[in-house]
Amino acid sequence: MEPILQVENLKTSFFTSNGEVQAVRGVSFSVEKGDILGIVGESGSGKSVTSMSILKLLADTGKIKEGTILFEGQDLTKMGKAQMRKIRGEKIAMIFQDPMSSLNPLIPVGKQVAEMIKEHHPEKKKDELKREVLDLFSRVRIPEPEKRYNSYPHEFSGGMRQRVMIAMALGNKPDLLIADEPTTALDVTIQDQILKQLRGLQKEFGTSIIFITHDLGVVAELCTRVIVMYGGLVMEEARIDDIFEDPKHPYTLGLLASIPKLEQDKGQRLSPIPGSPPDMTNPPVGCPFAPRCPYARNICAAECPEFKEVGEGHRSRCWLLDPEAPSDHNPFR
Amino acid sequence: MWKYFAKRLGMMAVALFFIILLTFIIMHSIPGGPFTSDRKVSAEVEAALNAKYNLDAPLYEQFFDYLGGVLRGDFGPSYEYTGKSVNDFIANGFPVSAKLGVITMVFVLLASIPMGILAAVKNGKWQDMAVMAVATIGVTIPSFVIASVLIYIFSFRLNWLPTYGVDTWKGYILPVIALGGYSVSYLARLMRSSLLEVMGQDYIRTARAKGLSETKVILRHAMRNALIPVITVLGPTVANLLTGSFVVEKIFAIPGLGVHFVNSVSQRDYTTIMGVTIFYATFLLAMIFIVDVFYCLIDPRIKYE
Ligand SMILES: Nc1ncnc2c1ncn2[C@@H]1O[C@H](COP(=O)(O)OP(=O)(O)OP(=O)(O)O)[C@@H](O)[C@H]1O
Ligand SMILES: [Mg+2]
Numbered sequence: 001m002e003p004i005l006q007v008e009n010l011k012t013s014f015f016t017s018n019g020e021v022q023a024v025r026g027v028s029f030s031v032e033k034g035d036i037l038g039i040v041g042e043s044g045s046g047k048s049v050t051s052m053s054i055l056k057l058l059a060d061t062g063k064i065k066e067g068t069i070l071f072e073g074q075d076l077t078k079m080g081k082a083q084m085r086k087i088r089g090e091k092i093a094m095i096f097q098d099p100m101s102s103l104n105p106l107i108p109v110g111k112q113v114a115e116m117i118k119e120h121h122p123e124k125k126k127d128e129l130k131r132e133v134l135d136l137f138s139r140v141r142i143p144e145p146e147k148r149y150n151s152y153p154h155e156f157s158g159g160m161r162q163r164v165m166i167a168m169a170l171g172n173k174p175d176l177l178i179a180d181e182p183t184t185a186l187d188v189t190i191q192d193q194i195l196k197q198l199r200g201l202q203k204e205f206g207t208s209i210i211f212i213t214h215d216l217g218v219v220a221e222l223c224t225r226v227i228v229m230y231g232g233l234v235m236e237e238a239r240i241d242d243i244f245e246d247p248k249h250p251y252t253l254g255l256l257a258s259i260p261k262l263e264q265d266k267g268q269r270l271s272p273i274p275g276s277p278p279d280m281t282n283p284p285v286g287c288p289f290a291p292r293c294p295y296a297r298n299i300c301a302a303e304c305p306e307f308k309e310v311g312e313g314h315r316s317r318c319w320l321l322d323p324e325a326p327s328d329h330n331p332f333r
Numbered sequence: 334m335w336k337y338f339a340k341r342l343g344m345m346a347v348a349l350f351f352i353i354l355l356t357f358i359i360m361h362s363i364p365g366g367p368f369t370s371d372r373k374v375s376a377e378v379e380a381a382l383n384a385k386y387n388l389d390a391p392l393y394e395q396f397f398d399y400l401g402g403v404l405r406g407d408f409g410p411s412y413e414y415t416g417k418s419v420n421d422f423i424a425n426g427f428p429v430s431a432k433l434g435v436i437t438m439v440f441v442l443l444a445s446i447p448m449g450i451l452a453a454v455k456n457g458k459w460q461d462m463a464v465m466a467v468a469t470i471g472v473t474i475p476s477f478v479i480a481s482v483l484i485y486i487f488s489f490r491l492n493w494l495p496t497y498g499v500d501t502w503k504g505y506i507l508p509v510i511a512l513g514g515y516s517v518s519y520l521a522r523l524m525r526s527s528l529l530e531v532m533g534q535d536y537i538r539t540a541r542a543k544g545l546s547e548t549k550v551i552l553r554h555a556m557r558n559a560l561i562p563v564i565t566v567l568g569p570t571v572a573n574l575l576t577g578s579f580v581v582e583k584i585f586a587i588p589g590l591g592v593h594f595v596n597s598v599s600q601r602d603y604t605t606i607m608g609v610t611i612f613y614a615t616f617l618l619a620m621i622f623i624v625d626v627f628y629c630l631i632d633p634r635i636k637y638e
Contacts, residue, residue: 057538060456089544096542101535105634106557115553116543152633168543 003030003070004176004208005054010067012046012053019281023049025232026067028307031176036202036209038219038240040255041229044277047212048097050229051178055088072175090120093169095179097212099162099186103153109164110137110149116171136167140197159190166197173205180212195222217259220244225313228252231278231288234307238314248316251289287319299325334629341625345618352614353403356607357396399607408608413600419608422593427612429499430582430589434574436505437513441570445517446563449524453559454551456529464521471518480511480584497586504585512581516570520563528559557631564628568621575613 012024024046031037039047052058054069054076069076071092076084096102104112113136114129124132130149137145140163153161162182169177179198183191199222201207211222219226219240226243228236228251236249247253254273275292278284284291290300299319307317319325383389390398402409408419452464471479484507488496495504531537532555540554541547579591586592590609597605629635 055542057541059533085544085546087544088542094542096535096539098535102539104536104540104554104558106632107554115545119544119549154634165539168539 005031006070011065034206038223038226045229046232093174236316413602426590445520448521452525453528468518568624
């Protein structure tokens, strides 16, 4: 399989009044055609900034400092605005983290979805657009699509709004779909339905998907490969089985231990790893996870480990994996 | 929705009744009658005058007489100018004021909204700085000062524009700027900050993610949302233009309603004061009602309860 998207050494920062926030500090990964890649990591690890960088939807203060983003062979970081617009919504679509605020409150939802199709296919007539939108609505299981077409976002629940967002993202059958925590804000039953739909889409249209989440449990249900992010870096990358059966990074271990065991605990945001993520205005020189890592050694604080191959298609960033690394006591205890 | 508007109309009627009642009470509790003046009037003459204008009757009777008149659209005779009615003043003055007001309002909208959009789109650039500099001057300096400076420059120095009167279109230029200056500045600032806030919203990012051009993002998605706070203050802005016109009409000697009002106050012309006040109040309530209707049309989230 050849990759549809290849991100190489992506560095993205925000230039704020408090200084440079180094949100993403050298991220590399690729997505194979028709594959579902999971990105997991705690809050603030740089998952959303990575995905916004791909579509260049960063806030005005945000800037891609370094790296390449190859999509179907073209480097998106070098692409002009007009060209970029042809890709957004047509080739790469995005479902955003917060369904409550991601729809325009003053425009009927049907029209908002139709607009996405119309923008890239201006030749389509009004009734044709409407038919397509109604079709999308029933595909994502919005009840009574005809009636709902003219409803406004405030008349919808969070789950229904997220379905509208998904319908919109599917409008032009994109080659790549980026879903940024599409289910975090929703309750468990709706979460399961939405995951099912995403899987169905990938099967039916061969859409490649980047699925971002906090929850390794969700990743297990959906993805074939995973990257684990922390402090603006990729800590581990592996096939889904390897992540669960042979994790090679203490941070991944911590995340695995935090998967809610009981069905009713699902969707709850747990943070069982003690400590908090680093301040990205002044990121640590060493491994960003070292201050919270139960296995940390002197070297971990002094120098950032390299991202190394530890098995087939399995890479990790940890000094424990380096047989040459000095093994003294942990300076953080 | 219609029920909601009907209810609003009912509430307006009640508000108007209390405005009439209050103006009436205040006017009648001020010491000194309309015929108290420097010039001594004999007791007989005063009694005759009081009888003529029914000033001897009990207060409530006078009030209901007056209220009946108002409902028929009759504000009664002027106390000061014999043979003239308050309606005459309004009929003469209001069209002049209204014309100035409407022209000013159009000027305000056409200037402030594009200024605000420009400043927001060019946030932090020189265009933004320029708009904000003008807008800051506009909200801090009172209209009579602006008027005086404008007259000095364009009328006395350059001799381009008349100092008073609105007989030609040129006569409108300075009064409109003096009258609208504050509102232009205020609304431009409001438009700017409102649009900036909206541009940071998640649904704007969604619009961009669809592949829309920045122009479409602003026109289709940001503008309508950003206009909501602007529409909210349009009612008070109209009020501002109306009350502001007292000063501006006086400075530019424009024979509008404002001048009549100022004169009637200094001359204790009770019925004129009351009539003009009630007329303005009605006008204002109507403006606020219209703004309300617009508000409901633009924002589907408003509930009509
Ligand atoms: N507009 C911004 N200005 C400044 N800093 C920002 C901005 N957006 C994000 N950041 C910072 O970048 C870092 C990464 O944020 P990001 O939103 O990518 O996290 P995330 O992994 O998506 O977290 P979550 O799971 O909470 O969505 C955080 O430290 C955040 O504070
Ligand atoms: Mg996020």
